[in-house]
Amino acid sequence: MAMNQGKRGLIGALAGLMLAGATAAQATDPNWQAAPSYGSVNLSAGFMPDPHRVDLSAGGSTQVNSSLGSGCAGYIHAEAPDVDLYYTAGSLPLYIHVESRTDTTLVINAPDGRWYCNDDANGLDPMVSFPKAQSGMYNIWVGVWGNSELRDATLNFTEINPGR
Helix, strand or coil: CHHHHHHHHHHHHHHHHHHHHHHHHHHHCCCCCCCCCCCEEEEECCCCCCCEEEEEEECCCEECCHHHCCCCCCEECCCCCCEEEEEECCCCCEEEEEEECCCEEEEEECCCCCEEEEECCECCECEEEECCCCCEEEEEEEEECCCCCCEEEEEEEECCCCCC
16 A cells, blocks of 8 residues: 555656646747737838848847757747748748847747747857748747847848848
């Protein structure tokens, strides 16, 4: 009888740990459905001026879950995207990149439902390119590498290769 109680206790403890792990994993997934912190941008192929820029504070208190995809890193505001881009594609590629005086990262949920991330495409600045961009909504987070402090950054949308 004591052995059965010990097993039950162990099983209960393991189940609690598994539940806590599942909750923690869910808490780190960015909420792409929330209203963006810095608003929405509507652009169509051939937009002017190019690049289109959005100033924002990069970073947040949630560490990015690397299970989202390759290159996903940094700290973001997981509660909501920083910016939602509504893009009408044409024949040109789309480049999304960040300029900052600190080490930033980029996390994007594209219209195809896949996650695209980058850290350090050009020095400490990230960039994600879409050679055959799709029309639709791009949810975008700008993160900070290594800590949860907020940093000034500029998010850029361009159809001209930044040459980086």
